[in-house]
Amino acid sequence: MTLVLALLAGALIGLSLGALGGGGSILAVPVLVYLLDQSPAQATTGSLVVVGVTSLVAAVTAHRAGRALVARGVVFGLVATGGAVAGAKAAAHVDEDVLLAAFAALMLLVGGLMATRQLRHRRGTGPAEPDAPAPQLDDPIITFRPTFACACPRALKVLVTATVVGALTGFLGVGGGFLVVPALLLALALPMDKAAGTSLVVITITSATALAVRAGSGPAPDWTAVLALTGASAATAVLGARLAGRIGTRRLQTGFTVLVLLVALYTATRAVLALT
Template sequence: MTVALAVVAGVLIGLSLGALGGGGSILAVPVLVYLLGQDAAQATTGSLVVVGVTAVIGAVTAHRSGNVRLGQGLVFGMVATGGAVLGAAMSTRVSGDVLLAAFAALMLVVGAMLVVKQVRGRRGRPTESDVPPTDDPIITFSPTFACHCPRALKILVTATVVGALTGFLGVGGGFVVVPALVLALGLQMRHAVGTSLVVIAVTSAVALAVRAGADVRPDWGAVLTLTVASALAAVVGARLAARIDTGKLQAAFTVLVLAVAVFMAARALPGLV
């Protein structure tokens, strides 16, 4: 029964990732906790495997399509490692109820962001994809030293936040990375989506390495089943993206995220009182 649940959940996560370009991995933790019976520490650790492997496969696919700026992704990911290490270390020092309550709050924020994005899209307001790209370097050393410090600070802060979210809650943080790559690095949206997968792969690997010494042992059979199902379904979802109405799928996904967030909050908050 556990294997069947993991396969079904993995397929749903993978399809949403492939068809929508991100976001589905945020469902990995609630799936691991409420469907597969793992505690918060096990789930947020196991989620890093699901997120990281799916990101690597997605990044390879995006790179073959020419949609990855590998150098910029690796640099952003390395900057984010500080936050990933800090977040992973902090996660081992808080209770499971705190982890799940924080995750529920994050899901509410993500759900709200998705709602705003859809409302703006319907009203024809500009989104991140409408920002004109720029190839101006942030720091140059020749012929003279120059620094675009506001952009550098934005990248530092955003990368640290992304790393901390990944390390603490086991999420990819693509909903933060993509706008940051567009606004701070001036990438076009298709490049930002592909490059964000590189960032997520780096931060997930670092956070998982830190957690490896924390004596947290997820049910690796369930985690690996979920990961394989998600990765395979993501490929199918990417192929279906051109044939289905992703707007309606995005709306359904938003409702699902908000519903799961409310459910998690209702389960976790009583434990904090």
């Protein structure tokens, strides 16, 4: 029964990543810890496999559908690798209970932000999602020919956000899609559908970087459990990526927000009890 629940959770992770460009990865650690009996250190490493493979599969599907700007995603991902390396190295020196508590705090923050955004959209008081004019999609941030030019405020936004995303990926084993999508919306002026697809490219790169740094250090996860979760997640990521082009994502976002908050409260309770 536990494995069945884990596979169902893996399917939800893949659906969220494929359809929304993020979010589902934040469930991978709790699933590995509480359903598959992995330690926090094992889970934060194993989740990088789940998130990385799932994002890669979804990114390919999104690219074929014309919803992923691969070049932009690769650049953002490469900038984020510095933070991913630093985060992965820092995680090796942190107590496991503290690591899980930090993850619980992140989940509560993300869940709260998602809930606030949903409420604002329903009331009509939140800012409208930016739909950038088509020409801006091709506007470079830095050019060297015919003369050097730099949109430095945008470059700084990309640098800071990418580094934070990379650090979270390396330290907590999450993809950081909940930060990547807003960053691509604002810093690179991408429309929502392109931001969701492009974020999958970024998550693939940062997850692979963090996993490479963690390899050989710390306890190895139970690869059978990790691969089972990865398989379920990757399979539904294709479905999620296809659905994103056909239906609105607001209902998916609402349901996922509720789920994240419930898992966050459970994880936070367990983490606090472990620390006391």
